[in-house]
Amino acid sequence: MSLKIKSKEATAIINSLSGGVVPKIGVQHITVGRDLEVEAFTTALEDVKNGHSIVKFWIGDFGSGKSFMLHLLNTVATKQKFVVANADFTPENRLYSNSGKALALYSAIMNNVAIQTKPEGGALPSLLDKWIEQVVAKTAQLHDIPLTEIRHEAHFDLIQKNIMTTVNEVTDTGGFDFGLVIIKYYEGYIKNDELLRRNALKWLKGEYRTKTEARQDLGIREIINDLNYYDMLKNFCKLFVSMGYSGFMINLDEAINLYKISTSTMREKNYEKILTIFNDCFQGKVSNLFINFAGTKEFLENERRGLFSYNALKTRLKTNKFETAQLRDFTQPVLKLMPLNHNEIFVLLKKLKEIFDFNFQTSIDITDADTQAYMEEMFNKPGADEFLTPREVIRDFLNILSLLRQNPDADKSSMISNIEIKDERPEILTLDSIEEL
Secondary structure (H helix, E strand, O other): OOOOOOHHHHHHHHHHHHOOOOOOOOHHHHOOOOHHHHHHHHHHHHHHHOOOOEEEEEEOOOOOOHHHHHHHHHHHHHHOOEEEEEEEOEOOEOOOOOOOHHHHHHHHHHHOOEEOOEOOOOOHHHHHHHHHHHHHHHHHHHOOOOOOOOOOHHHHHHHHHHHHHHHHHHOOOOHHHHHHHHHHHHHHHHHOOHHHHHHHHHHHOOOOOOHHHHHHHHOOOOOOOOOOHHHHHHHHHHHHHHOOOOEEEEEEEOOHHHHOOOOHHHHHHHHHHHHHHHHHHHOOOOOOEEEEEEEOHHHHHOOOOOHHHOHHHHHHHOOOOOOOOOOOOOOOOEEEOOOOOHHHHHHHHHHHHHHHHHHHOOOOOOOHHHHHHHHHHHHOOOOHHHHOOHHHHHHHHHHHHHHHHHOOOOOHHHHHHOOOOOOOOOHHHHHHHOOOO
């Protein structure tokens, strides 16, 4: 097999794409037609490594590969020693809220923190443990105490002091409480008190809903909430950099859910938060932070409900007026994902056939000519130009492979000729007809 792929990656790719979703790992093995975007992104990562911060908006139609692109960016960024995290906007997760929905987004981000050795998320405890070990080693060196003795209870105050000193160096708003919680985490870590360690982690992930509960469990009077979560993300960014990581990259998908917010005031508040993040990053108020938003053209350009309804964002996110389909500007904040052409889709399907065969240790009788016949059947169907997406092409192709694996004598030509396609686009495309609430 020409592809160098791990069994775990192959299984994730086949299972996820068969279900119509993007795999969390292995996306680099099925990447086609995005070389220029990845090259520009890699250049941007270098800028962020050097202390700059960047915001990008990845815009494309439903099923055009936005989510895939974000997962690919994760793979590229973790190899460049970035801490990364993904979260989706939903009706319950948003940037601004006064009812816990912004905190829910923060919690989703922190639960999905990933590094190269833990690409599927859940890496926050590992990062905290690593950082604490660095502080412990630094304390031992500073006070000429052997590493075998530094964890003794007699030296606990020294380590506490160094934790607070280090936290104060890398935090702004909320740094004191942040430091106290990390000390609680260290106490649980060093004394094998799993409950204390878990409660500290719960606080850091924004999972406490009341100050009373946090005070009972940790003796901490404040909690992370809708108003201060962004400051905590910036604190974590500085903490990760202090550990030796290149920066913190946050991917926020399904931004169409901000467009869906029914009340214009609440929608504008969320767009105002995007503006704040944008200004902080491009005005140098924050360092080593890379935030990606993924959404549809409607989310960006609709002047009644989209980002362009907020004039301050519209002026910042206008596409380079000289850009064409042939002349692309990949340095601007907005990157519009062009659909894959037929040749690129053919290459993708060939790769998927290889991965499928590898995953199931088989060799499905699908030739290049069969794949071409499949594509012709799909793209020549009535309505294909209007609403056929790569997602549906991939899923149906994998479904055929699955049937042939389990039924080797089945008529593949009949399967291909009986393909039907349907409009899978969400109803959001007709949202403009809905009256404001």
